[in-house]
Amino acid sequence: MVKICCIGAGYVGGPTMAVIALKCPELEVVVVDICASRIDAWNSDKLPIYEPSLDDVVKACRGRNLFFSTDIEKHVADAEILFLSVNTPTKTSGLGAGKAADLTFWEKAARMIADVSNSDKIVVEKSTVPVKTAEAIEKILNHNNNGVKYQVLSNPEFLSEGTAIEDLLYPERVLIGGRETPEGQKAVQTLKDIYARWVPDDLIITTNLWSAELSKLASNAFQAQRVSSINAMSALCEATGASVSEVAYAIGMDSRIGPKFLNSSVGFGGSCFQKDILNLVYICECNSLPDVANYWKQVIRINDYQKRRFLNRVISSMFNTVSGKRIAILGFAFKKDTADTRESASIFVSQGLLREKAIISIYDPKVTEDQIQYDLATNKLDWDNQVPQQPMSPTARKQVTVMWDPYEATKGAHAVCILTEWDEFKDLDYKKIYDGMQKPAFMFDGRNMVDPVKLREIGFIVYSIGRPLDPWLLDMPAVA
Numbered sequence: 139m140v141k142i143c144c145i146g147a148g149y150v151g152g153p154t155m156a157v158i159a160l161k162c163p164e165l166e167v168v169v170v171d172i173c174a175s176r177i178d179a180w181n182s183d184k185l186p187i188y189e190p191s192l193d194d195v196v197k198a199c200r201g202r203n204l205f206f207s208t209d210i211e212k213h214v215a216d217a218e219i220l221f222l223s224v225n226t227p228t229k230t231s232g233l234g235a236g237k238a239a240d241l242t243f244w245e246k247a248a249r250m251i252a253d254v255s256n257s258d259k260i261v262v263e264k265s266t267v268p269v270k271t272a273e274a275i276e277k278i279l280n281h282n283n284n285g286v287k288y289q290v291l292s293n294p295e296f297l298s299e300g301t302a303i304e305d306l307l308y309p310e311r312v313l314i315g316g317r318e319t320p321e322g323q324k325a326v327q328t329l330k331d332i333y334a335r336w337v338p339d340d341l342i343i344t345t346n347l348w349s350a351e352l353s354k355l356a357s358n359a360f361q362a363q364r365v366s367s368i369n370a371m372s373a374l375c376e377a378t379g380a381s382v383s384e385v386a387y388a389i390g391m392d393s394r395i396g397p398k399f400l401n402s403s404v405g406f407g408g409s410c411f412q413k414d415i416l417n418l419v420y421i422c423e424c425n426s427l428p429d430v431a432n433y434w435k436q437v438i439r440i441n442d443y444q445k446r447r448f449l450n451r452v453i454s455s456m457f458n459t460v461s462g463k464r465i466a467i468l469g470f471a472f473k474k475d476t477a478d479t480r481e482s483a484s485i486f487v488s489q490g491l492l493r494e495k496a497i498i499s500i501y502d503p504k505v506t507e508d509q510i511q512y513d514l515a516t517n518k519l520d521w522d523n524q525v526p527q528q529p530m531s532p533t534a535r536k537q538v539t540v541m542w543d544p545y546e547a548t549k550g551a552h553a554v555c556i557l558t559e560w561d562e563f564k565d566l567d568y569k570k571i572y573d574g575m576q577k578p579a580f581m582f583d584g585r586n587m588v589d590p591v592k593l594r595e596i597g598f599i600v601y602s603i604g605r606p607l608d609p610w611l612l613d614m615p616a617v618a
């Protein structure tokens with residue numbers, strides 16, 4: 139039985155390996171992690187991440203050919219193929235702080251592989267890394283000079299959270315980059331043979347290492363750029379009376395543009411778009427390409443602008459003060475169908491409202507209260523100015539309650555902000571919500587989930603991203 143070991147049991151390592159184990163029963167797949175509580179959760183009935191259909195896949199193969207363990211060195215030493223799926227966040231201090239990828243976890247894992255290995259291995263980069271990282275990992279792996287031979291491959295992951303299992307079962311493509319030597323190409327073929335168990339041959343593409351590494355960064359940058367483009371357009375729609383959903387529909391019918399990823403929102407979140415673009419920006423700067431770096435920076439600047447614009451709109455619409463007012467936040471995850479909150483626009487908006495002394499109650503169907511409190515208390519580095527954001531005061535944190543029911547969260551509120559596109563928000567009884575709120579009752583829809591016409595009929599003052607402004611708001615321009 140060929141043995142695979144994946145280092146890192148997170149959002150990528152867990153689901154990816156579960157699908158490989160499901161589709162390749164003849165392989166033994168072990169996922170290892172330094173975080174014992176995460177491994178315990180993978181071995182329990184309550185998996186550490188929420189992802190539709192993940193439970194079924196894990197149940198089908200856990201204990202058969204899928205294992206989760208903290209015995210890292212043993213499983214690494216035994217495996218023939220190693221996947222590296224550790225986190226690669228943005229550096230928060232030192233050279234390149236706020237932009238460069240922090241490869242600390244990555245390098246530690248690589249050094250450990252070099253130290254414990256006594257048989258030849260294929261090492262697969264699954265994490266998203268700066269272009270040319272394969273060269274660095276080759277150097278680390280070979281520093282021991284103990285005769286063990288390594289082939290490093292780049293096999294970036296393109297899954298999206300919320301649809302991870304579907305994306306893994308039916309990928310649009312699998313990308314494998316390797317060295318253009320006979321040994322490198324043999325390793326590429328070995329990995330290709332694994333995917334070929336369920337992915338059609340023409341969807342498995344092979345390239346050189348650097349193209350594979352860079353394609354991942356480029357893919358995320360292009361996707362984020364689309365969201366920032368439509369979000370930039372949303373501001374102009376509001377200023378002119380155009381409707382961003384109509385504009386998106388009209389331009390999306392052009393096959394050269396296409397209809398996907400044109401939903402205007404309060405701003406993109408998630409652990410990767412911002413991090414990967416910043417990483418791209420840093421690589422451009424290091425390669426003396428400041429104009430290219432500035433081009434990509436603008437995608438994040440527009441995203442920051444969109445979040446700020448939404449927050450300011452809430453405040454300015456309510457007579458320029460939310461102090462002491464109750465505001466209900468519907469949705470805390472960075473998108474629907476996940477409990478992940480990393481870089482969620484909800485954190486930015488909630489923290490902004492707390493700084494303005496609002497009292498907020500938050501409802502999200504999947505995110506835990508501990509996670510919400512943690513996110514609100516954690517301060518991020520401002521990537522553009524490289525200064526830590528202002529800390530939240532303990533008093534501000536006391537102004538937050540987390541509710542398990544949207545009607546409870548909105549009861550007595552002056553305003554509701556919809557910040558995640560959970561399907562259930564489309565079907566809420568907005569008349570009931572309106573009846574329970576203070577008047578005038580404001581609805582700020584950051585995801586274009588509600589029908590503004592119907593809600594205005596109920597009595598709400600409605601702000602909906604990129605849609606013609608409510609007459610109430612016309613007199614109250616928001617400064618972003």
Ligand code: NAD
Pocket residue numbers: 145146147148149150151170171172173176210223224225226243244246247264265266267295296297298299409410
């Ligand atoms: P994550 O934080 O959920 O998981 C990473 C795991 O690696 C953690 O559990 C951590 O404890 C573990 N780890 C760190 N150092 C380790 C070490 N030395 N040995 C063993 N375990 C170690 O991160 P993630 O969201 O799974 O992302 C992983 C990588 O995949 C990142 O580079 C990310 O950019 C990329 N990626 C993420 C997604 C996504 O949707 N989350 C999609 C595609 C690519």
Ligand code: UGA
Pocket residue numbers: 266295296297298299300358361365398399400401402403404405406407408409410411472473474
């Ligand atoms: C994204 C990419 O879609 C994946 O291909 C990639 O593998 C992954 O990043 C990664 O490298 O981590 P993910 O962040 O899970 O996946 O989710 P997306 O569906 O891309 O959404 C990202 C953010 O953009 C969310 O906040 C979402 O609400 C927002 N978004 C997306 C919009 O505001 N409008 C859209 O039209 C689409």
